[in-house]
Amino acid sequence: MSIYCLTVPSWETFPGLVHAFLGRTGGESAPPYASLNLSYRVGDDLSRVKENWCQVKKTLGIHAEKVTLMRQVHGNRVLTVSEAGEKEAGEGDAMITDRPDVFLGILTADCVPILLVEPQRQVVAAIHAGWRGTLHGVIEQTLTRLQEGYGIAPSALYAALGPAIEGCCYEVGSEIYTRIMTRWGQLARPAWRVTDGRYYLDLRTLHTALLQHLGLSPAQILRVGPCTGCHTDRFFSHRKEAGKTGRQASIIGWYRHA
Numbered sequence: 001m002s003i004y005c006l007t008v009p010s011w012e013t014f015p016g017l018v019h020a021f022l023g024r025t026g027g028e029s030a031p032p033y034a035s036l037n038l039s040y041r042v043g044d045d046l047s048r049v050k051e052n053w054c055q056v057k058k059t060l061g062i063h064a065e066k067v068t069l070m071r072q073v074h075g076n077r078v079l080t081v082s083e084a085g086e087k088e089a090g091e092g093d094a095m096i097t098d099r100p101d102v103f104l105g106i107l108t109a110d111c112v113p114i115l116l117v118e119p120q121r122q123v124v125a126a127i128h129a130g131w132r133g134t135l136h137g138v139i140e141q142t143l144t145r146l147q148e149g150y151g152i153a154p155s156a157l158y159a160a161l162g163p164a165i166e167g168c169c170y171e172v173g174s175e176i177y178t179r180i181m182t183r184w185g186q187l188a189r190p191a192w193r194v195t196d197g198r199y200y201l202d203l204r205t206l207h208t209a210l211l212q213h214l215g216l217s218p219a220q221i222l223r224v225g226p227c228t229g230c231h232t233d234r235f236f237s238h239r240k241e242a243g244k245t246g247r248q249a250s251i252i253g254w255y256r257h258a
């Protein structure tokens with residue numbers, strides 16, 4: 001089976017932009033990491049993860065480059081990546097770069113990978129956004145850093161929200177419902193389905209509302225790919241696979257290598 005990879009069709013018009021939301025097929029890893037696990041931190045055979053990364057970079061046409069990852073902790077720290085070839089940027093849940101040949105990678109299995117682009121300045125960002133990071137303000141922090149550090153207004157940004165768990169599959173405790181509703185009120189209402197005292201959260205609906213509230217144009221926010229929980233044939237799902245699974249990668253960067 002080949003590598004399964006989703007892109008944003010309208011982003012193909014940005015010359016030099018490399019971006020991808022990868023699925024789980026086409027790799028070398030054995031169950032429960034089968035097969036394109038890209039995390040070195042979930043207990044998988046490291047040589048297979050390395051081979052998977054080689055295949056991914058070949059597929060994306062960046063085989064001589066490095067994809068910069070971070071130690072994701074469901075927090076709100078935003079890292080700036082200014083050197084190509086960095087393997088790990090440190091501990092954080094969002095990365096920004098304005099340099100060519102720097103490729104940012106987010107690892108997920110249900111949490112939302114958010115890719116951001118400002119095509120004129122060729123600045124990109126990648127956010128790891130589950131409910132914890134979102135409550136900690138990782139999206140707001142990233143947009144603030146883009147504004148203050150790069151002079152980029154939210155209205156200039158394009159956002160793509162990759163494959164993530166949706167309301168059909170994602171029941172959470174009432175305390176999470178309370179925390180999110182206390183923080184955002186009516187803005188967060190469309191993200192919930194409440195039946196028989198059970199709370200189902202659609203993270204991407206929450207993130208879309210939040211991004212719009214923060215100033216992105218609705219037309220520039222896209223949802224890419226299906227619910228990870230409904231499609232474990234194509235995507236890793238931490239919830240559906242009871243925590244024993246791999247991680248898929250979402251990648252963005254500007255290729256200007258000579």
Ligand SMILES: [Zn+2]
Pocket residue numbers: 165166167168169170227228229230231
């Ligand atoms: Zn689902």
